[in-house]
Amino acid sequence: MKSKINLFLFDFSVLSIFRRGSKNIFIFFVFTLLIFLLSSVLFISNSIKSELDTTLNALPDITVQRLQAGRAINMPLSRLNKLLAIDGVNAVIPRVWGYYYFANAGANFSVVGIDQFEDQYRDLYTKLCDKFNFDKLKKDSGMLIGSGIDQMLKNNFYQGYFNFVKPDGSLAKVKIDGVFKADTALESNDVIVMPIKKVREIFGMKPDEAVDFVIKVANPSEIPNIARKITEIYPDTRVITKEDLKISYQNLFDYKGGLFLALFVISTFTFFMIIYDKASGVSSDEKREIGILKAVGWTIDDILKEKFYEAFVISFVSFITALCLSMFYVYFLNAPLLRNIFIGYSNLKPAFDLPFSFDFQTFAIIFFLTVPIYIAATIIPSWRVASMDADEVMR
Amino acid sequence: MIELKNVTKEFKVGAKDKVVALKDINLHVQKGEIVLLKGPSGSGKSTILSLIAALNKPTIGEVIVDGKRVSKLADNFTSLFRRENIGFIFQRYNLIPSLSAKENVIVPLIPSNPDSNWLEDRLQELFQNFSLESKMEVMVKNLSGGEQQRVAIARALVNNPSIIIADEPTANLDKKLSLEFIEILKKLKNGHNSIIIASHDPLFFDLDFIDRQIDIHNGEIL
Ligand SMILES: Nc1ncnc2c1ncn2[C@@H]1O[C@H](COP(=O)(O)OP(=O)(O)O)[C@@H](O)[C@H]1O
């Protein structure tokens, strides 16, 4: 047995691809487009998923809201001590935040208050932000904004500051002292961070109130217990655990998943249409050629090998081309058009970058959904023809 | 030696009807013999050639070549049998029009992955013999009828077959080219090759290098 691969046969296959050039160019384009769509969709969703995972891990263990008539209302800071006294509670952090509606752009900003711009956070903020000057931030008691907001404010001719309209109609001018880097995270995109005092001022909140409490727990398995104790102490509260949040985030994601599934279905459907078209017949020229090959001494195996090389070369070149194009499109160009379908987390139209996230599994999924199917679709009809009597096929 | 034993061949036509192309035929062709099958169109000549080349199987009876029952071989083995023993010059040549003359001649050798030096020599030899050197790289569909036939002959001979078969070789040629073909044929007779020609062209009827003429009529040997 010769184990050396038959280069004459391989050459013949490549030559055959070019001989049937116009047909194969068409197949190449359609096939490349489909693989491109499929892999772009998978790359984008991978990217978002890895982003989401990071977000989920950063969620607070327990969030406590105060309810009145089913609506969340502000939480008095006086409740802090009783909660801290519960066994297993490490820390209770009052949060002051809200949504600021920016009418000019028709968008909501999430405004989040932090205690102070303390020195210990200097490195962290420096890492997270572009164009950032910590000392200036402290002096101004200014704000850090997400890149989406930065873009939007620029579009509305705000440079270096923004005028918030307070509930009484007067203006609060806050300086912009840093912009979160575009690749930080999906949800930092429409976030504004500023000192708690400023947030209270903008939203007209009392100094002895927070919006909600976030609780840190020593042992995660204690979370349900602690949650129950909190509702016993303060029956007017709603306690949201990390688990609850995870589920609602994932629902959000699944909803997005549904949309891209639709896209996915459309592209596979088109793909199978082409496959079907190819499978339902071999052109009369090709049929005759198979007959000739058989008549001059090619076995069915030889013919199928030749067809295999042909199909493999076309589909593999398509596959690699499409993969390169789609990596460029998703990770370099940030998936214009397609991205809009996926990103609805934010009320802003976000300008964040899709973080690079690529694993072998995705690569394998794309490969096995396309290349072998195409090869099979090419080989099966040829095999049917090749199994007939040569005489019959050549007629 | 080629042997057809009590061969009957029927073709299905449509759902129910059938055509009887050969009726209980017996035929022997010796090694080195040149045989002419003659008879009107539709008499069954091409069918006999197909059976000998195992391109088709008899309905009844058997075909034996050099002691091998080729009519009983599985499909892949009939291909191997042709590759090793048969050089078939088809009536319509059956070349691949989008390949060059040279590529067409190589085709039968491709599955056996030949040595490239040997192949180059073999091609030079064949193309010289048939005065086709200048046409090697020309696509077959751009060649004249006579040139196409010479390419088809070169392809049939590239494997050094022991059985050469030509079906109506002069049907598409003018008088001059037909006589040229007969010259080529004469040179192929060497005592080892069996040559079987099917034709109703009178040009073949009184050639002294043809050993035997067999008349076929309505699927029967007269
Ligand atoms: N594949 C086939 N299907 C149906 N009928 C066929 C087939 N091949 C040959 N025939 C019929 O068999 C008979 C003999 O044909 P053939 O051997 O081609 O004759 P010849 O070569 O002498 O002209 C003819 O009647 C022809 O129509």
Ligand SMILES: [Mg+2]
């Ligand atoms: Mg005939």
